[in-house]
Amino acid sequence: MTDLIRLARQFIEAIPHARALGMQFEHIGDGRAVISMPYDQRFIGDPATGVIHGGAxxxxxxxxxxxxxxxxxxxxxSTATLDLRIDYFRSATPGQTITARAECYHVTRSVAFVRVTATDDDATRPVAAATGAFTLDRPKGGKE
Amino acid sequence: MKPRPDPVQVVKQRRDAALRSLVSGVPYIAYLGIQFDQRGDELTAILPFDEKLIGNPSLPALHGGVTAAFLEVAAIIELAWANQWDDVETGRLDVSTDVPLMLPKTIDFTVDYLRSGLPRDAYARARINRSGRRYASVHVEAWQDNRARLFAQGTGHFLMPPAPGDPAE
Known part of the structure; x- marks a missing residue:
């Protein structure tokens, strides 16, 4: 368990852009990952309201x-994004941490399918959701 | 008789100021380092390479989220730019005194990753396929070294801000 968390931390540490956005692992394992991103004024998309940019x-x-x-x-x-479709439901509340919960719900030999939702403090009303297809590189000689 | 056209410096200053007013107010655009180049009404978004944009250090490759954000920013600014073009050209809109324009809101955005983003500058151009009073549909293409070899493309739907004088939603 601690190994997994250490691995997860290394995963984020190894990704310069994840580090730059201040992302933190909350949970990882068995095809599920929860990552949070604290509010940061540098990531504002609408200066009039202080709402975080959809891109972040x-x-x-x-x-x-x-x-x-x-x-x-x-x-x-390894993996890489093939396609990601993002639906924006509402503006994230300024000042609040945004948390993304992702689930890899199906894999084929070479493709992984993922759904993910993003919430702020009010977890009952998601801020955004996305579905994506990712490449899946299996180890050579491993079972298929 | 037709009035004489404005001097070229006046036209250029007006366009530069209009573009600046759209882009400079958004912290996240500055954080990613995105710039815009204009040739008449054509806009090109530029993402100069930076180490913090990397998502896969072993390749290395741009982060998929950076690519998505870059395309979305290019689409939003293109929409806002096209939307205010006539008012800027006729001088009806004075960005130095008028209240800053509200930007379109993203409803959904789909990114198609065609090849990995290389650790170098990226460019994007957006094409508005449909722009109504309330909704717009925009397609964006992004490339690096060769215009014909896209590394990503995207399509998004946007909610347009109410026009001045229109009742707010």
Missing amino acids: VSALMDTASGAAVMCHPAAPI
């Missing part, structure tokens, strides 16, 4: 999705 929320959801693929029991050695 996309980056958070993309990272959580990639992490969910990497910790899937299929044990891929």
